[in-house]
Amino acid sequence: MQKNIEELESLSAEDKKRLAITGLEVDSLNRCGSFFQIDQEIVYSSCEYEGIEILTLEGALAKYAWMEQYYWKLVEKDRDEYTRYVADQSHPKGYVVIAKKGSKNILPLQTCLFLAHESIQHVHNIIIAEEGAELHLISGCASSASTEHGAHYGVTEFYVGRNARISTTMIHTWGREIEVYPRSAARVEENGTFLSNYVAMSPVKNVQMYPVAELVGEGAVARFNSVVVALPGSCLDLGSRAILSAKDTSAELISRAITRGGTVIARAHILGEVEDTKGHIECKGLILEDGIIHAIPEIEGWVTGTELSHEAAVGKIAREEIEYLMSRGLDEDEATATIIRGFLDVKIEGLPDMLQKQIDAAIDAAESGF
């Protein structure tokens, strides 16, 4: 199944640039492993690091009988037309990553899903961090500059074991007419940590997702961060949900959205089912040009000992802030850009520096003009 990376090298210079923005490193330096899928063809899958195994989904199902316990266990096949489409495939595509017990890797494993020609790309990914393992993923999803129409359906199931940690950083560079429907869920056991970061700065027709983290073990933590810009013609319906179902679990759902004429629906839901749980939602939106930002933070508590809070704000940049920076010598455009860049600057606790820098670089490289 492993093929040469040459296939990637045959991509056009522009497509390579689009992949680079998503964090993909074709030479794989600073990466502990790589998985590339172009349309439905897996062109490269390798991991040199001890303790981490990367397989194609079909390969993993054939190799390990126990994989069935992780296959369609967090996401329901019947959830919607997109999950049904993925479930109906006779040859399911996607990858499985297994971080073995106690393995720790600060270098991220990169996965790239590239839409070149086909109308619908489907993947089903399963990520498992066994007890005490630490695994960082960076997923670059992009479409070719020459691909006008298309859709990406992706099911991802994350299993975070006891004292384990998974971070997943997804940077999207889709095209104007592409539709994207990720369906993800995570289960986090005792003292496990799940971090999910999402960055989308370029135009796309539709993205709709609402990943869920179930914190089932005591002390489990989930943090979701998203930083998005909606350009005219884009509709980003993004949410995240955390279910606090064990003592001492906590969740933080943070989103920063900017519209330059597109629509952002920023959903978030935290459910505190048991005592001694904490959750916080922060949805902030900036309307730079007439568009829609609809923040829907929901907090739901079932018992006395759960502490849940949210803050949401949608507005424009205060004139006072722009003038403050202008009084230091920045012109109006520079001042505005500096404030916007600050607005999008989310420092993610527990994320390796390299991935934080990758996120920062993706925001800096935004085509949106700041």
Added chain:
Amino acid sequence: MLRIEDLHVEIGGKEVLHDINLHIGEGETHVLMGPNGSGKTTLIRTIMGFGDYHVTRGAILYRGRDITNLPIHERARYGIGLMFQRPPTIAGLKLGKMLVATSGNRPEEVAEYAAAMNMAEFLDRDINAGFSGGEIKRSEVLQLMIQQPDFVMLDEPESGVDLENISLIGSAIAKLLEKDRHIVSRHKSGLIITHTGYILDYIETDGGHMLCDGEIRCHGNAREMLQLIKAKGYRECIECKKI
């Protein structure tokens, strides 16, 4: 350095400054006094060029150039700087990033000046978010150290500052104003708003101006004028119509 001629200013259609005339020469530091609401902050914000302040008559000349209608950043680039009394908080924007953005080609000075102002650990914090009174003033002075303005306006530099910080801030401002240089070779000028006059323990000044009801009522020696206010309050100034 700065000359204001027959200046009238409106905010929201209401005239708040009337017929202001002021001259501050090169190397000089002046003090602006007056009761709350007399128009002191309005005057320095008008000199900086903020949007809410409309000049309906008169002119502001800086180094002989009419800057009355220039945008804020051009005034800043010509060398005018302002230490804000209550600067805004900018969520997400780190103090260090702002300093680098405004430092021109001298980003290496940021760490050095931040250390001098005890602000090194604030470089990664959002500007002014949760800063104490003294921290806000230290941050403002630090920003001016990076900007290196030739004409420095200070809006109540000592308000909300404890004794330890006032010494640090006062000395730093004195340096910004080149008070360590002989008057002949001093080129920086300043205009300070103060109620208490504590800052004058660190900065020698050249003249004072009393602003009441949007008018400058008198000019004189700043220390002497402050002593009179301390002894008798502003009542006489308010009643006094003589310039």
